[in-house]
Structure formats: structure tokens, C-alpha cells
Amino acid sequence: MPSDPLPGHRGQYPTPSPAAQALAARCESRVNELARRMTREDFERLPGYAELPADVKDVEVAATVRNGLRLFLRRVRDPQGRAGDYSLFRERAAQRAEEGMPLHTLLRSHSTAAYVLWQALRSEAAEGEEGALIELVDFLLRGHEAVIGAVAETYLVEQAMLTAEHREHHRALLRGLLDGSVPAQRAFEELGLDGCCLVVHLYLPRAEGQTPSAVADRRRVRRLQAVLNRTLNAEAVTLLDPDGGHLIIPQQADDPDGIRTGEELTTRLRQVGGNDIRLAVVGAAAAQDLPAAARTAADIVRISRACGRPPGLHLMNDVLLEYHLSRHNESSGQIAALLNPIADRPDLIDTLRVHLEHRHERRDTARALGLHPNTVDNRLSRITKLTGLDITSARGSALALAALLLRADQPR
Structure with a gap:
């Protein structure tokens, strides 16, 4: 973990004057008092802090505050030495991300701690120590900038990892639901689905001559997902790849067969997938019906392509004969x-x-x-x-x- 909070200083703090060091030293005995005040009073005003478990406040948060206060005081005393690093701040930031604490609340707690420390330094300063106090404030603000950077960076990295894990778990559940390898009802509930659903199969052919690439594929999937989120208000459960995929949508009372939804999706998706997009919508009354509905939707799209129907929304009624003829048997x-x-x-x-x-x-x-x-x-x-x-x-x-x-x- 980096120990230098000052960009461009190569690990070195400017050396405080003896007067500034003496002023800071008088605050060392107040570390525990200040930590208690922050965790039990000042932080309580932050959104969401009151809901934290008592042991988190009294143990983890208090320890982090004490660590920060002592780190500051040690660096004032010995700015050229390695007085410590930000490993505890980073560890706590990762924990708060995992627990779901908003980033703004976490950052505000560090800013509040810096402000309380400033108040303590101001209250200790005697007449004639104004210059020493200004030195310490400068020292405090420079260090605070680096702490905020380290905390925000760690939180966002951890959040990105958690989001990726959640998304992959989500995809695995949906994949297992559709291929029958995961119990339908369990997957249905974990995915947040309830009641009758519509299963949509998407097919988005690549432009002629387009060479696949990992970067282009990821961008294509992100654009598809963004359109789906805007169109469906993020209500759809999706399993997408660059060529399309499946999505499951709660059935709406005013659109039981999904035709209106399918037409709207076709119009919106053409903006990112071109005019050759195809999709089919099939209803599923319960969790156990979803695998069959997904296969049927995929078959409708495949059959529509095979018999030369123009791109767009495809319904079973459009390909009734062709669907029957495409069923496999001995002949x-x-x-x-x-x-x-x-x-x-x-x-x-x-x-x-x-x-x-x-x-x-x-x-x-x-x-x-x-x-x-x-x-x-x-x-x-x-x-x-x-x-x-x-x-x-x-x-x-x-x-x-x-x-x-x-x-x-x-x-x-």
C-alpha cells in the first residue's frame, strides 16, 4: 500500500517547525477521547451511520479513527520517516463497500474526522501559536487529500469486483434456469422474479465484414444493456452476448402477450443493433415454464430467419406452419x-x-x-x-x- 499522501513529494512531508510539533504533541493524550466523540456523536449525523451495528461503531470505526489520529501525529513528529501507511483505511473501505455503505457516507466520515482533529488543534493552540496552527492545518489537509484518494480508490475497486461477482452469479442462475440445470423455483426467486413472465429471445447479426473483437463485443453488450434498462426501467433479467440472448420481463396486465413490449424493444434496439434485429416473445405462467418458453422463442427467431421472413418482431402466429414443419421426428x-x-x-x-x-x-x-x-x-x-x-x-x-x-x- 502506498505510504505517501503527498503527490510529488516522493514519500516526504514538509518538516513542521518545532512549535507546530509541540502543539501537535499536546493532542496525543486526547486520541481516545476524540475517537469516542467522533464515533458516538459526530458520525451519528451522517446518513446511514446510525443503522450500523454497535460493534462496528465501537470496534472497527473507533479503531480506524484512532489509527488515523495517531498516524497524523506520528507524521508531524517524524515527517521524513515511515510513520505508517493506509492499509487499515483501505481494509475498512473494502469492508464498507461489501456491507453496502454509500461511498459519500464513508468519505464524509473521513472529512468529519479531519474537521474534529482541526477543532482539537485549535482548542490546544495558545496565543502566539497561530503560525504553528496554520502549519498543522496545511499538513492535515494535504494528508486528508491522500486518505480520501486511497479510500475512494479501494471502495470503487471493491464495489466493481462485487458488482462483477453479482452479475456473473446472476448470469449463471439465469443460464441454469433456462437450461434446466438449476431448480426453477429457486432461480426464479433469487432473480427477483414473481408471477407470470414474458421470455424474449434477441438476435442481432453483426454488420457484414465486421471483425469480432473483445473490446467491440463488450461495448456492444453494454449498449444493448443500456437500451434495455431505459426501455424496461431495469426490470428485465438478462443473459446477453454480442449476438443477442434472452431476457425475462414481468408480464404487464395491459400487455399480456408482450406485443407492445416487443414492438417497443424492436424500435429501441435498432438504434444500437441495426435494422436486422430479430426478436420473439413467449409467455411463461410459472417458473417451470421458463425453459420451454425460452426454447420456443429461440425457435421462432431461428425459423423466421430460415424461411426468409423480414427482420423485426416475430410471433408464433407468424410461423405456425413453419414451426410445425420444423419439429424433429423419424423423417x-x-x-x-x-x-x-x-x-x-x-x-x-x-x-x-x-x-x-x-x-x-x-x-x-x-x-x-x-x-x-x-x-x-x-x-x-x-x-x-x-x-x-x-x-x-x-x-x-x-x-x-x-x-x-x-x-x-x-x-x-
Whole structure:
């Protein structure tokens, strides 16, 4: 721990005059009295101090005050020596951060202590010792500046560590709740959830050509979280990564299906995630329903992407048929394999997807892909020739759609 409270003095205090040292020495016998006065009277006026346990006030706070008073007096007596450091101040600052004492209360306690010490020095000063008193005040204020710096730094570092630990515990709980590895009701209660909820799945694709980096990813997540906090008044429980994630929101009586919330989130999140953001909202009546709701919301987004629906808010009603077709059973592998002949042709896969989404309208398909209609016709003919699927028929179209949806689950 640093022992120099004076920036630029390389560990050295200016040497007080003999008169100043003599004045300070007369206060040494009052250390215990001053400590009692501060802990039992002066600090009681600080916000939140009265609520501290008696043993904290009488033992920890009193010991810290005595340490500070003696440190000051020793340094007046021997400014060039190592009279002590700020390890106890730092230790107490970390404890107060862990206990939740506001930083302003902690800093005000140190300022109050400095003021009480100034009063003691003033009361001891006799006529003709005004110069010595000014020296000690200068000495006191310089030292106080360093104490405040050490205390604030330690408190903020400890608070940041506690916040990070809390956030990671929070993320682990939510992750465990959604994947079923943590008992649903326990996680539900620890996360502060109660009653019916809405589960939202977010998908935010990166901009084309964007290279992932740890710094950019952290910034992206912070911006997402800031938008969610402003939109939802920090009521959401979130599990985010740079590409999206899940959030759980208490269900509102005036928005039971979450459509209004989803639309507002879509609008706000586009400001930081671009126009390609996708999200789905699914209700959960109780804690045990959350894992299934999260899977359903993720499936709705995945299916909407797979069948070429435009970005935005997706609801189950938008993809009822596609959702049904994407369910896995004994035939799933064979259906997905129907598109194997064009698996290495993303141009044909994209054309098929867009053509199905645009209800077989070749001109709409061409416009969406930026192609000539004849190019679309040629690609569709090539798909039929390679796969054997007649996508102009109802059966062939349904098989092609099911194959696209089932292949969207396969690892790439």
C-alpha cells in the first residue's frame, strides 16, 4: 500500500517547525477521547451511520479513527520517516463497500474526522501559536487529500469486483434456469422474479465484414444493456452476448402477450443493433415454464430467419406452419437431406428461401434478391433438376420449406 499522501513529494512531508510539533504533541493524550466523540456523536449525523451495528461503531470505526489520529501525529513528529501507511483505511473501505455503505457516507466520515482533529488543534493552540496552527492545518489537509484518494480508490475497486461477482452469479442462475440445470423455483426467486413472465429471445447479426473483437463485443453488450434498462426501467433479467440472448420481463396486465413490449424493444434496439434485429416473445405462467418458453422463442427467431421472413418482431402466429414443419421426428433426416445436392450452392439456397417467402412470385423474388426475373427462373429450374423437388407443386413446396427449416438446426 502506498505510504505517501503527498503527490510529488516522493514519500516526504514538509518538516513542521518545532512549535507546530509541540502543539501537535499536546493532542496525543486526547486520541481516545476524540475517537469516542467522533464515533458516538459526530458520525451519528451522517446518513446511514446510525443503522450500523454497535460493534462496528465501537470496534472497527473507533479503531480506524484512532489509527488515523495517531498516524497524523506520528507524521508531524517524524515527517521524513515511515510513520505508517493506509492499509487499515483501505481494509475498512473494502469492508464498507461489501456491507453496502454509500461511498459519500464513508468519505464524509473521513472529512468529519479531519474537521474534529482541526477543532482539537485549535482548542490546544495558545496565543502566539497561530503560525504553528496554520502549519498543522496545511499538513492535515494535504494528508486528508491522500486518505480520501486511497479510500475512494479501494471502495470503487471493491464495489466493481462485487458488482462483477453479482452479475456473473446472476448470469449463471439465469443460464441454469433456462437450461434446466438449476431448480426453477429457486432461480426464479433469487432473480427477483414473481408471477407470470414474458421470455424474449434477441438476435442481432453483426454488420457484414465486421471483425469480432473483445473490446467491440463488450461495448456492444453494454449498449444493448443500456437500451434495455431505459426501455424496461431495469426490470428485465438478462443473459446477453454480442449476438443477442434472452431476457425475462414481468408480464404487464395491459400487455399480456408482450406485443407492445416487443414492438417497443424492436424500435429501441435498432438504434444500437441495426435494422436486422430479430426478436420473439413467449409467455411463461410459472417458473417451470421458463425453459420451454425460452426454447420456443429461440425457435421462432431461428425459423423466421430460415424461411426468409423480414427482420423485426416475430410471433408464433407468424410461423405456425413453419414451426410445425420444423419439429424433429423419424423423417427429419431424410427431409433435410433433400437439399444436399445444393448444399454447396448458397445462391440456390437463398433463391429457394426467398421464393418461398414471397409466395412463388418470381418478380418479387427477383426484386428482393436484386436479380433479373429470368435469372430467378434459371435458378429455380436448376434447383428442381438437382434435387428432384417440383417447387411449383404444393407437395414439393412443402417439402422444400420443411427441408430448409430442418437444415437450419444443423451445425455449420
